[in-house]
Amino acid sequence: xxxxxxxxxxxxxxxxxxxxxxxxxxxxxxxxxxxxxxxxxxxxxxxxxxxxxxxxxxxxxxxxxxxxxxxxxxxxxxxxxxxxxxxxxxxxxxxxxxxxxxx
Numbered sequence: 001x002x003x004x005x006x007x008x009x010x011x012x013x014x015x016x017x018x019x020x021x022x023x024x025x026x027x028x029x030x031x032x033x034x035x036x037x038x039x040x041x042x043x044x045x046x047x048x049x050x051x052x053x054x055x056x057x058x059x060x061x062x063x064x065x066x067x068x069x070x071x072x073x074x075x076x077x078x079x080x081x082x083x084x085x086x087x088x089x090x091x092x093x094x095x096x097x098x099x100x101x102x103x
Contacts, residue, residue: 051076064087065087
């Protein structure tokens with residue numbers, strides 16, 4: 001019985017060590033990119049995406065917290081535009097910046 005317990009603990013220890021070694025070999029940073037094909041002309045979609053003040057018209061997250069606080073930078077449209085929000089647990093808080101905007 002004791003030998004079986006020691007064997008199980010040894011296997012678990014080796015498994016955990018293996019996971020930790022594998023995790024340590026991964027890069028420290030990552031990048032998230034998303035893409036989506038929309039069946040509409042770019043001229044119709046671009047103004048809705050490139051202008052943060054237009055996001056309440058289409059973003060489902062804009063209405064999840066009616067008391068969400070929004071702030072826009074001096075530029076709210078196109079390259080260099082910034083947008084920040086602070087809301088409840090449904091939307092959290094964060095900020096975005098448009099780093100490239102080609103129409």
